[in-house]
Amino acid sequence: MAVYTQVSAEALGTFLARYDQGVLVSAKGIAEGVQNSNYLVETTADRFILTLYEEWTSTDDLPFFLAMLDHLAAAGNPVPRALPDRDGLAIQQLAGRSACLIEFLTGVSVSHPTPAQARAAGAAMGQLHAGLADFAPTRANPLGADTWRPLLERCGAGIDTIAPGLFARIEAALARVLAQWPRDLPVAAIHTDLFPDNVLMLGDRVTGVIDFYFACTDIRAYDLAVMHSAWAFDATGERYDPAIGAALIAGYESRFALSEAERAALPILAQGACLRFLLTRAWDWVNTPADALVTRKDPLAYWRRLEAYLKDDLFA
Amino acid sequence: MAVYTQVSAEALGTFLARYDQGVLVSAKGIAEGVQNSNYLVETTADRFILTLYEEWTSTDDLPFFLAMLDHLAAAGNPVPRALPDRDGLAIQQLAGRSACLIEFLTGVSVSHPTPAQARAAGAAMGQLHAGLADFAPTRANPLGADTWRPLLERCGAGIDTIAPGLFARIEAALARVLAQWPRDLPVAAIHTDLFPDNVLMLGDRVTGVIDFYFACTDIRAYDLAVMHSAWAFDATGERYDPAIGAALIAGYESRFALSEAERAALPILAQGACLRFLLTRAWDWVNTPADALVTRKDPLAYWRRLEAYLKDDLFA
Numbered sequence: 001m002a003v004y005t006q007v008s009a010e011a012l013g014t015f016l017a018r019y020d021q022g023v024l025v026s027a028k029g030i031a032e033g034v035q036n037s038n039y040l041v042e043t044t045a046d047r048f049i050l051t052l053y054e055e056w057t058s059t060d061d062l063p064f065f066l067a068m069l070d071h072l073a074a075a076g077n078p079v080p081r082a083l084p085d086r087d088g089l090a091i092q093q094l095a096g097r098s099a100c101l102i103e104f105l106t107g108v109s110v111s112h113p114t115p116a117q118a119r120a121a122g123a124a125m126g127q128l129h130a131g132l133a134d135f136a137p138t139r140a141n142p143l144g145a146d147t148w149r150p151l152l153e154r155c156g157a158g159i160d161t162i163a164p165g166l167f168a169r170i171e172a173a174l175a176r177v178l179a180q181w182p183r184d185l186p187v188a189a190i191h192t193d194l195f196p197d198n199v200l201m202l203g204d205r206v207t208g209v210i211d212f213y214f215a216c217t218d219i220r221a222y223d224l225a226v227m228h229s230a231w232a233f234d235a236t237g238e239r240y241d242p243a244i245g246a247a248l249i250a251g252y253e254s255r256f257a258l259s260e261a262e263r264a265a266l267p268i269l270a271q272g273a274c275l276r277f278l279l280t281r282a283w284d285w286v287n288t289p290a291d292a293l294v295t296r297k298d299p300l301a302y303w304r305r306l307e308a309y310l311k312d313d314l315f316a
Numbered sequence: 317m318a319v320y321t322q323v324s325a326e327a328l329g330t331f332l333a334r335y336d337q338g339v340l341v342s343a344k345g346i347a348e349g350v351q352n353s354n355y356l357v358e359t360t361a362d363r364f365i366l367t368l369y370e371e372w373t374s375t376d377d378l379p380f381f382l383a384m385l386d387h388l389a390a391a392g393n394p395v396p397r398a399l400p401d402r403d404g405l406a407i408q409q410l411a412g413r414s415a416c417l418i419e420f421l422t423g424v425s426v427s428h429p430t431p432a433q434a435r436a437a438g439a440a441m442g443q444l445h446a447g448l449a450d451f452a453p454t455r456a457n458p459l460g461a462d463t464w465r466p467l468l469e470r471c472g473a474g475i476d477t478i479a480p481g482l483f484a485r486i487e488a489a490l491a492r493v494l495a496q497w498p499r500d501l502p503v504a505a506i507h508t509d510l511f512p513d514n515v516l517m518l519g520d521r522v523t524g525v526i527d528f529y530f531a532c533t534d535i536r537a538y539d540l541a542v543m544h545s546a547w548a549f550d551a552t553g554e555r556y557d558p559a560i561g562a563a564l565i566a567g568y569e570s571r572f573a574l575s576e577a578e579r580a581a582l583p584i585l586a587q588g589a590c591l592r593f594l595l596t597r598a599w600d601w602v603n604t605p606a607d608a609l610v611t612r613k614d615p616l617a618y619w620r621r622l623e624a625y626l627k628d629d630l631f632a
Contacts, residue, residue, distance in 0.1 A: 008427035009517075025422045025518065028356050031345035040344050040356055042422070106341045106358070111324035201325075202341065 005037045005052045007095045012041070012050070015094050018085040019101060021045050035213060037097075040104070047104040049080065052097040059091075059098040064139045065212050066090055066100070068132070068189055075131030078124075078200075078208050080105055105208030107200025115247040116204040118231055122251025124206040125194055125227055129220055129256045132189045141192065141216040143276055145181050148174055151279045158286040162299055170278065173306060177272050182219060182265045190223035191215055195230040221262040224252055225269035229277070229305050232314070237304030245314055266315040274306035321353045321368045323411045328357070328366070331410050334401040335417060337361050351529060353413075356420070363420040365396065368413040375407075375414040380455045381528050382406055382416070384448070384505055391447030394440075394516075394524050396421050421524030423516025431563040432520040434547055438567025440522040441510055441543055445536055445572045448505045457508065457532040459592055461497050464490055467595045474602040478615055486594065489622060493588050498535060498581045506539035507531055511546040537578040540568055541585035545593070545621050548630070553620030561630055582631040590622035 006029075007015075013024050022045025030038045030049075039050040053059050072079045082090040082100035092099045110117055141147075152159075152170055159167045191198075193214040200208030232245035252258070258266075281299040288296050308314065322345075323331075329340050338361025346354045346365075355366040369375050388395045398406040398416035408415045426433055457463075468475075468486055475483045507514075509530040516524030548561035568574070574582075597615035604612050624630065 009424035010427060012424070024424060026420075026516075027424050028344075029347035030356070031347055040346070104342075108325035108328070108340060108343050111326060200342075 004054050005095050005097055007037075007039065007050070007052065011095060012039075015050075015092065015099070016041075016043060016101075018087075018089075018092065019083065020086060021048065021083065021101065041101070048083070049102040049104055050094075050099065051102055052094060052099045054097065061139060061213075062091055062098060062100075064137050065215055067137050068135060068215055069212060071135045072128060072131045077127055077131050078105060078206060079212070080208065080210055105200055105210065107202050107207030109197045109199060110201055111196065113196055113231060113244060114204070115243045117201060118244045118247035119251035119254075120201065120204050120206050121194070121196075121199045121231065122224075122227070122248035122253075123255050124199065124209055124251075125191070125224060126252040126255025128191065128209060129188065129223070129252075135189050137189070138217040139189075139215070141218040143192070143214070143280065144216075144218055145178060145272055145276075148272075148275055148279055149178070151283060155279065155282050155286055159282050162282060162285055163303075166282075166299075166303070169303075170275070170282075173271070173310075174275055177268060177275060180268045181272065182261075182268065185219045185221055185262055185265055186259075187217055188220040189215060189217055190220055192218065192223055192226055194223065194227045219265075219269065221258065221265060222269045222273065224249070224258075225266055226273040226276075228266070228314075229270050229273045229302075229309075233301075233305050233308070235301060236298070237301035237308070240305075240308050240314060242314070249315065263315065267309055267313050270309045270314070271306055274302045274309060278302035278306065320370050321411050321413055323353075323355065323366070323368070327411060328355075331366075331408065331415070332357075332359060332417075334403075334405075334408065335399065336402060337364065337399065337417065357417070364399070365418040365420055366410075366415065367418055368410060368415045370413065377455060377529075378407055378414060378416075380453050381531055383453050384451060384531055385528060387451045388444060388447045393443055393447050394421060394522060395444075395528070396524065396526055421516055421526065423518050423523030425513045425515060426517055427512065429512055429547060429560060430520070431559045433517055434560045434563035435567035435570075436517065436520050436522050437510075437512075437515045437547065438540075438543070438564035438569075439571050440515065440525055440567075441507070441540060442568040442571025444507065444525060445504065445539070445568075451505050453505070454533040455505075455531070457534040459508070459530070459596065460532075460534055461494060461588055464588075464591050464595055465494070467599060471595065471598050471602055475598050478598060478601055479619075482598075482615075482619070485619075486591070486598075489587070489626075490591055493584060493591060496584045497588065498577075498584065501535045501537055501578055501581055502575070503533055504536040505531060505533055506536055508534065508539055508542055510539065510543045535581075535585065537574065537581060538585045538589065540565070540574075541582055542589040542592075544582070544630075545586050545589045545618075545625075549617075549621050549624070551617060552614070553617035553624070556624050556630060558630070565631065579631065583625055583629050586625045586630070587622055590618045590625060594618035594622065 022043030026042040028040050030040050032038050037052040041048045041050045066082050069079050073081045080103045082102050084090050198211045281297050285296050338359030342358040344356050346356050348354050353368040357364045357366045382398050385395050389397045396419045398418050400406050514527045597613050601612050
């Protein structure tokens with residue numbers, strides 16, 4: 001949530017001259033995205049998001065992300081495409097960074113989705129998966145199931161400063177989940193981070209699905225499991241809302257069918273999703289000083305979700 | 317440069333319902349302002365800046381700032397007014413903060429002003445001072461000349477970690493400047509922070525003068541001296557650009573006349589301006605860990621400016 005790279009008005013004016021998108025009228029650094037710098041840019045023609053990819057984003061993966069967005073946009077999904085310049089190039093260099101001029105989408109992220117909004121968001125994911133059925137490029141998931149145990153080990157005993165005995169509890173849960181992890185479900189390009197933050201809405205209508213920088217190739221139904229764990233609980237992970245959970249699945253299935261095997265795997269996929277976010281949050285927690293300006297997200301909010309998925313079949 | 321207070325889309329929708337300004341279409345937290353949280357808000361009617369005043373902003377001073385902006389706007393200055401709601405109220409409560417819905421102004425801040433841009437910016441300050449000639453409310457300057465010695469003492473010997481012997485050098489300069497500080501120049505409501513950041517331009521035209529949260533009542537020509545020290549040097553303070561300096565003064569005088577006494581006082585006022593920014597930057601420096609996420613601004617960039625003003629009369 002910061003603007004890491006400053007772009008001068010002069011450099012931005014020169015950058016925009018590469019495009020047929022009007023002349024600079026306004027530019028504000030926006031507090032969006034954790035891995036890159038973003039500006040909301042207005043020209044005499046339209047509004048845009050200018051994204052500069054910071055060093056810790058692998059720009060090797062940009063072509064994959066942009067191809068996925070183009071493919072989805074062509075299939076009618078409300079996703080932000082990177083615009084080509086007059087020479088047809090979408091990836092530029094600006095202020096020492098790779099940079100893209102990206103379509104601006106209206107809408108706001110809801111903090112407390114209603115069932116109608118959850119249904120629309122689930123439908124948006126179903127539409128995404130339908131649109132990606134014939135998308136060929138692949139990208140390995142850098143936070144896939146095979147990375148969780150090494151990540152736990154890298155967190156180390158420091159994880160017990162979050163809660164006594166947490167390391168051993170995660171280790172046991174991880175063993176159970178990995179032993180049951182599905183190996184034969186359909187794999188596809190998926191979003192893997194479709195939190196409410198990343199869905200723009202106006203009322204009950206989805207106007208944008210954004211932030212594809214975790215997109216990769218993995219078990220397709222895992223995407224829906226991530227979404228379920230992110231949307232259907234309160235922020236603390238203490239309270240599950242069955243109406244939201246049901247609306248997400250119903251919305252999804254209105255656009256894309258789950259197979260019997262996928263449906264049966266949702267509980268274990270959701271437990272895996274909880275471990276993935278628990279572990280990355282725990283890593284950030286043990287590596288971020290308590291007094292840092294960055295807000296640490298509570299890892300236990302995902303431990304509580306994990307317990308909820310273990311206790312009951314929330315997809316029944 | 318951060319969004320300290322998160323406003324949910326739901327709360328923002330309710331807030332906007334108080335105004336006749338359309339329905340929420342988009343909201344992005346923007347990295348602008350160091351003392352408050354800002355959102356760029358779009359409705360079906362227009363774009364706005366939503367500002368939430370953080371605890372460390374004295375909201376007691378908000379009526380002064382808003383009255384000054386209304387007065388300036390009425391006099392034709394391109395300043396952002398806080399808009400009244402249907403009941404005529406401009407200061408609201410939102411997410412536990414005082415909050416204003418503020419006019420959006422187009423334009424961008426230039427990083428390397430040309431003489432033509434400096435002339436336009438100087439003229440904008442002259443127009444500001446003309447517009448404020450009949451503005452009655454007052455606010456003491458919380459960073460006025462009488463506060464510099466106490467601030468130096470609060471910084472203490474730690475200031476020598478910035479450069480050896482700096483405390484003693486500042487102390488001596490301060491004694492010289494305060495001994496000559498003018499006591500009988502015209503006093504008025506002034507901006508006191510008109511850096512290039514706070515002037516929005518399109519080409520050579522000023523489209524906005526923003527960020528009035530340091531505005532106060534002090535020596536009017538001091539405002540121009542602050543501007544001169546901020547605009548006419550490179551960021552390091554090493555290189556003075558006489559063409560920019562001359563353009564600022566000429567632009568100012570095209571709209572508002574300097575008296576002989578004011579003109580004669582500009583060198584000492586500029587030295588005071590250097591001490592003011594040197595001291596607040598030094599305070600931030602000694603109180604901010606070197607590895608903090610906040611970028612510390614180099615205090616010595618203002619020591620170098622001070623030396624330049626001591627060495628030559630840059631207003632001759």
